[in-house]
Amino acid sequence: MRTLKTEYPLHLMLVPGLIVTLIYAYGPMAGLVMAFQQFEPLSGFFHSKFIGLDNFRYVFELPDFKQVLWNTILISVFKMMLFLLVPLILALLLNEVTKRWFSRIIQSAIFLPFFLSWTVLGGVIIELFALNGPINGLIAALQIKPIMFMLDNQWFRGIIVASDVWKGMGYNMIVMLAAITGINATLYEAAEVDGAGRWKQMLHITLPGMAPILILLGVLSLGGILNAGFEQILILYNPTVYTGADVIDTFVYRLGMFSQQFGPAAAVGLFKSVISLVLVSLTYYAAYKYNNYRIF
Template sequence: MDSIKKSASRIECVYSTNILGGGVRLENTAIPSSPAVPLKARHKRPFRKTWRLHLMLLPAVLVALVFKYAPMPGVIMAFQEFKPWLGVGGSSWVGWDNFKLMFTMHDSVQVIWNTIFISVLKILFGLVVPVTFALLLNEIRHIALKRSIQTLVYLPHFMSWVILGGILLDLLSLDGFANRLVTAFHLEPILFLGDGNWFRATVIVSDLWKEFGFSAIVFLAALSGINPALYEASEIDGAGRLQQTLYITLPSLLPIIIVVFTLSLGNVLNANFDQIFNLLNPLVLEKGDIIDTYVYRTFQGGQYSLATAVGIFKSAVGFVLISGGYYFAYKVANYRIF
């Protein structure tokens, strides 16, 4: 196909699109904008004009201080043989022994692997499915239908795993609705929550069903910010919906996709304690036990030092992964998150 070049909308900048060999290439011939306001001038706003905004932040700051920063001195327990009746000051120091014990226990490697396996799949599907859903929902032009779908997929996010866990236990039991549907096709009943492999699949799918609608909000917001002139210019040059999606929509979503993916890397060792705790049972302990449920059991057994060491290990790995993801985002996409 011969190259086609036509002028498009000229608001702040002029965009031209070329269709060459079935692709769409965007060229930015921007008109120089007005001088930017200095950063210091923009941020220099009297406190008396913004005190209400600061007041709205106060509850979140207090929660962070009380539940995140106040317990931090407790990390000392990871380097002690902590005894509650002796306290932090009276307990003996053991150095790195608790961290060594964490990796030498017979089930520690399996627990870490279970956590990574479940978390990575949740992160991947939790990014692909919301983006796909946002793209499909954005194509709906009937406003009432679009809002109805949004409401239906958002609602599960606001349900606790205590409630959803009970619902899933009932639906996926041997005589539940799911197995009645399976046996209706003359198939053997499935132990969704009694077989290790089926348990992992159930955990991933149920978490995706609960969260994908709410996770799509940020992508829908990004889609609404794409310049309509780009689509108009591409239509003039003969681009179809698929070409517009591949060469306009997805590149425009790339920055927010990178942000979401980078921030989610910190959850690689966090497979959602609430969900696993409410669905886990002894039959699937080998395939479904994760670090958080393991730490919970160590606390119940009075192993406070070991549980603290595991928590520090999780935090350190999350920090390294987020830092590495930020560096990757900057090098590959030349995009800074902060």
């Protein structure tokens, strides 16, 4: 009680954030009731007919749903793996750079795309991979037939994954570099005295020292395995590549906004949220059991 009295100004500072969270994060969750209703906008939540699990049955029986679910998992898994692997490699390489000014320039260049919105980057990517864009210009110079990257399902998936990793890898790289700087320097000195080279030091000191942050990033990314990147895909894709690029979020968007099927759209959103919650819980339990790592 004494601590609460002395620190109450700090607790009061949390109030605005809590209010915003309640309004914008928890308030809209009341709309999940639409997943169990034959929702009519004019009738509202209280007068729309309850139909139980019919919306879920309807969605799961749609011919496109299995392909959408597969696209989401495939794109998300590749993004998740590369979001850990690419920043990890970059962080390890930059950690070996002795010229600090050069390291800062590289960090800034890699981190810069993180601050740009997909509205900007989407236009850049579309221009780069257009039929008459610079990428196809290089291909034509090699006497190879131009490729319609943005209209080909297989190429489009690769562009989605690569561009998302390129945009976000700077953030994870900085987080991993921070984890490296937190490792006790005396461990490296002791290893060097014992004759361990840079490779052995990385394998037996750096990587084990980074294990907690790698586990944390893995837990967070696994929880979003069904988030394949709504804004990015919505900006970049077109009906030609729906088969290979349509994911749960864009599917819900088209189902709710274009087809006005609010109940089925809410059902898909609830399905996605439940799966994400289960995955986060299982991953967190595994991290605690096998690595004794806890976030809280």
